[in-house]
Amino acid sequence: MFKKKLAFVALAAVFAFTACGNGGKDSSKSKEESDVVKLGNSGPLTGPLSVYGITTENGIKLAIDEINKAGGINGKNVEWTGLDDKGEITEAVTNYNKLMQEGANAILGGVPSKPTLAMAESAAKDEIVYITPTGTQANITEGKNNVFRVAFTDPFQGEVLANFSAKKLAAKKVAVLRNQSSDYSMGVADVYKKKAEEFGMEVVADEAYGDNDTDFKAQLTKIKSSNPDVLFIPDYYEKVALIVSQVRASGINAIIVGADGWDGVLSVLDKSAFKDIEGSYFANQFSLQDPSEKTQKFIKDYKEKYGEDPSTFAAEGYDTVYLYKQAVEEAKTTKWDEVVKALKAIKFEGITGSFSFDENNNPRKTAKIIKIDKGQYTFDSEVGAD
Structure with a gap:
């Protein structure tokens, strides 16, 4: 009897973790009823690659601040969770699982290519909307229907x-x-x-x-x-x-x-x-000398907020949030499968250029x-x- 109870408890725990951690259709549907949009990422906020993770997150947070001040996404406030993985694969996967358990609507995932790929492989199984701002390794998106990138590939x-x-x-x-x-x-x-x-x-x-x-x-x-x-x-x-x-x-x-x-x-x-x-x-993919009004406004606002000029990583992070926002607004829902469809058909104009996606969910853009x-x-x- 005791063994049967243990087995039942273990089975229940696995079921609960799967339902919450994988964030499948039911989880995505339940998030649709929430009054917030939960976004998150894992990146190197400390360690030798931290300049990339910090500036990427700064660009993301600037975009979220702007969006929330303008009324959110489809009227919903955006909440952000940024987790530190020091650029290491194991910590990135741990952070990915934490974001899934917390019910993320999308993961704006990874910064360096190796941890980004590890999270993308999990995301492909879970089917959550996953967009990496900066991961350039070719196989990050290959064969993964729901994984996209803003950066051009290696x-x-x-x-x-x-x-x-x-x-x-x-x-x-x-x-x-x-x-x-x-x-x-x-x-x-x-x-x-x-x-x-x-x-x-x-x-x-x-x-x-x-x-x-x-x-x-x-x-x-x-x-x-x-x-x-x-x-x-x-x-x-x-x-x-x-x-x-x-x-x-x-x-x-x-x-x-x-x-x-x-x-x-x-x-x-x-x-x-x-x-x-x-x-x-x-x-x-970004230049401080770009004369476009949109780019110059971004540069001015970023410098006012963080006291320094934005890097390309900051611009990619910024574009990633607005890319997701446009896809959700065109899909009229945060349901993962519908947002993925919208991303595949999107025509986006951002700080890092105008682009649509190819068959491998890579942006078609110039450098x-x-x-x-x-x-x-x-x-x-x-x-x-x-």
């Missing part, structure tokens, strides 16, 4: 930057220096290398380093001997800041090109090192090319993949 950046290297920089020979410990860096580098060859450029070197490396002399010596016109370094800004001075010290004069992880590199470089990164380019000129980020051009 492969897309590789294509755009190869196009830019060939047509704008007129490069004949390119070298690649990649972080073999990073799916992000590897993903961008693989596509860049493939597209570079398709554009008729010669890939004269392809060198790799690890996350914990601080001395790149061996790799750079090989790259120097190949005499490239462009050196492509797709990594996050902290690692780029370590590398660029060593690039110039090694005698490499190539133009350095990077991906959107470069955003913020000037903030961690000593001004004496600005000369080492002068004239470099990187792809991004903004940012040039580092006299210690400042300057808008250079807008470039597509072809």
